[in-house]
Amino acid sequence: MYRQLWLLGLMWMLTGIAQIQAQTPGASREGSRVKILYSDKSVYETRGETTINRLKGKVELKQDSVYMYCDSAIVENETQVYAYGNVVIQQGDSLKIFADEAQYDGESKIANLLGRVILINGNRKLYTRRLDYRTDTRVAYYTNNATMVSDSLSLKSKVGYYYVATKQAQFRENVTAVGPRFSLKADSLNYNTESKVVDFLGPTVISNDSSKVYCEDGFYDTFNNRAEFSGNAQYVKKDQQAEADTITYDDNLKIYSLRGNARVEDSTRLAIGNLIRYDELQDTTFLQGNARYREKEQDINSEVISYNRKKGTFKTLGRTYVSDPPNLMEADQMGFDDATGLGVATGNVMWRDTAADLSINAMRADYGKKNGYLKASGGSKGRPELITIVEGDSLFLSADTLLAVKADSLPGKGKDSLSLGKNDSLAVVQKDTMQSDTSRILHAFHNARIYKKDFQAVCDSMVYSTRDSLFTLYGNPIVWSDTSQFTADTIYLTLKNKKLDKIIMRSNSFIVVISDGTYFNQIKARNVVSHFVESNLKRMDAFGNAEVIYYAKDDSGAYVGVNKTECSEMVIRFGAQNAVEKITFITDPKSVLSPMGTTNHRTLRLKGFRWEVDSRPCKREDIFVVLSPQSRIAPANRIKINSDEEKQ
Known part of the structure; x- marks a missing residue:
């Protein structure tokens, strides 16, 4: 009995101990x-x-x-x-x-x-x-500086976290990183030790031997050498500076891309656009969206610009504006190649030489930068148009093709001699001296037409020198000034102080001056020089087989007869409204004066007479009307005279 009680007591005690152990905190937390x-x-x-x-x-x-x-x-x-x-x-x-x-x-x-x-x-x-x-979470963290080494990358920071499961590391405060190709300073960043990608979480500066990048957001793939920088992104390399909303770089391809408010500038170049992509290996720059590329004095603005500095070529798409002083050009698109020295502009081309005060509008322009070469064709009205200022007024010229070059790019110097007559002080016309200046030589061919309020001209081909203000007209040239018409094999127009100074005619020279809208005063000679004062005809010097028909007036202005004279040379002086005031005949003149009433004024014509009223450009739009040489020769029966002449 006693033994049974002892066993029961022992079992009770063990049970109590077990209960106490179950209540002990350490014993209850087996985990x-x-x-x-x-x-x-x-x-x-x-x-x-x-x-x-x-x-x-x-x-x-x-x-x-x-x-x-x-x-x-x-x-x-x-x-x-x-x-x-x-x-x-x-x-x-x-x-x-x-x-x-x-x-x-x-x-x-x-x-x-x-x-x-x-x-x-x-x-x-x-x-x-x-x-x-x-x-339990497999996370390591520190608050008093640490250094992580991952492959060839070393990162330091004051505070950091390392997630063993995901291989992610976070670095905070005074972050630095050193790799084989760069060093880095940052406020905060994340680093994936598996993918080798660094994520920037605040102000960051990345440097290598030759460049620096600043950003406040983005990433750097250290394994693939690719990076994206955003948040006030900036790039500096030697004298080159760049900034954009986002800058991306692929070191393997050596390609930089800048997006959003992009700007790249160095000592000689400036590039601006919504997108700028630079290929370092090819030395090419692609700009898109409000694009601008400036190198030295040349400034290009367009929607798209592609520039290869290695090859010296550029192309544009969209309306393009190029400033290359003293030249300005606009077109729908352009291209240029340094190797050939030639470029092409197409689509509503507008070119201006500010030094020579010339403008050309065309549909296409081939141009050369070195010699200032420009070849223009086509236009909104079918042909190119040149505009320049003469006497404070616009002169408009059109032809099938316009060709402009710098005067100093052409071979040859000196003077062009015109043997108009013996002892003639105007026998030598100064040719462009080709000095190194901003002067231009302009060629217009074919069907060249000029309109200015006080004179007009048509011819097959024309040359204009801005330095000497000299127009040279070839191929059936005709010039009109007020009531006068000038024709010859070749005609030279010289300007003085931007005003018409002389009309020099060589071979088969013929001048018709209409009087009172009715009668035709006519001068014919081998060569003729017409002098103008304030653009008004004042004198003509005729040389070689000179002939003249002029209507003489008395002091009251009434017609007294028609004079027809032949001599070797003569000088004719004009008054108001191109009226003949005085004629000086030189060497054996032969004259006949016929009364007004007994003269058939309709048939009173010197040989070679032409009155080309239908060919004359009467307004700016007329320079775009192309007439065949045959249509420009008006037959005698098309000459219009008033009823008073018919009666006489």
């Missing part, structure tokens, strides 16, 4: 328990409810998948570990943390590591003097 796997020495003691296990020599501990190794350790309540000497924490096959000391809380799963701390995860190493590591 928090740190197991002791091995140690050379072990001393176990209790202090109230606290149990202490002192371990020395080759200590091995374990909690879940986490192993800890050290020279010595103190384990309290099987949950708190204080490890000393050659501490190693290992979790899984890829993570090891080395330290001089460590404190591990089995309940919070947090390890505080001190001393010479090294975290190794694959080929990634983290060095610091203090590191906190959570074994």
Whole structure:
């Protein structure tokens, strides 16, 4: 009986102890328990409810998948570990943390590591003097400076986090990074140690031997050498500066792309656009969207600009504006090649030489930069048009083709001699002297037509020198000034102070001056020089087989007869409204004066007479009307006279 009671009491006591143990916090949290796997020495003691296990020599501990190794350790309540000497924490096959000391809380799963701390995860190493590591989330963090080395990249920061599971690292405060091709300073960044991608989270400066980049957002793929910089992105390389909303760079392809408010500038070049793409290997620049490219004095504006500096070529799309002083040009698109020295502009071309005060409108213009060459054809009205200022008024010229070159680019110098007559002071006309200046030589061919309010002209071909203000007309030329018409094999128009000064006619010269809208005064000679004052005809010098028909008037202005005279040379002076005031005949003149009433004025014509009223451009639009040479020769029966002449 006594023995049975003793057994019952013992069972009750054991049950109570079990209940007490079940209520003990350390005993109830089996997941928090740190197991002791091995140690050379072990001393176990209790202090109230606290149990202490002192371990020395080759200590091995374990909690879940986490192993800890050290020279010595103190384990309290099987949950708190204080490890000393050659501490190693290992979790899984890829993570090891080395330290001089460590404190591990089995309940919070947090390890505080001190001393010479090294975290190794694959080929990634983290060095610091203090590191906190959570074994449950597998996150390491520090707050007092650390260095991570991943392959050839080294990153430092004051504060940082490393996520073992995702291989992500976060660096905060005073961040620096050094790689084989760059160095970096930043406020904050993320780094994926697997993909080798750096994400910028604040102000960042990236440098290499020759350049710097600033940004506040973006990424850098250190493995593929690709980067995107945004947030006030800026780039500096030697004297080159760039900025854009976003800058991307591919080091393998050597291509830079700038998007949004993009701008690149150096000592000689400026590029602006919504998009700028630069190919370093090909030395090509592509600009799109409000694009502008300036190099030295040349300034190009267009919707799209493609420029190859290596080959010296550029192309544009969209309305293009080019300033290359003293030349300005607009067109729907342009292209230029340095190798040939030639370019092409097409679509509503407008060209201007500000130094020579010339403008040309055309549909297409072929041009050369070195010699100022410009060949224009086509136009909104079918032909190109030249505009210049003479006597403060616009002169308009059109032809099938207009060709302009710099005067100093043409071979030859000197003077062009016109043997108009013996002892003639005007026998020599100064040819363009070809000095190095901004002068232009303009060629117009074929069917050239000129309109100005006070004189007009048509011919097959024409040459104009801005330096000498000299027009040379070839191929059935006709010039009109007020009531006068001038024809010859070749006609020269000279300007003085931007005003008509002389009309010089060579071979088969013929002048018709209509009087009172009725009668035709006529001068014919081999060569004729007409002198103008304030653009009004004042004198004519006729040389070689000169003939004249003029209507003489008395002092009251009434007609007294028709004079027909032949001599070798003569000088004719004109008054108001081109009226003949005086004729001086030289060397054996032969004259006949016929009364007005007995003269058939309709048939009174010198041989070669032509009155080309239908060919005369009467307004600006008429220079675009092309007439055949045959249609320009008006037959005698088409000459219009008034009723008074018919009666006489």
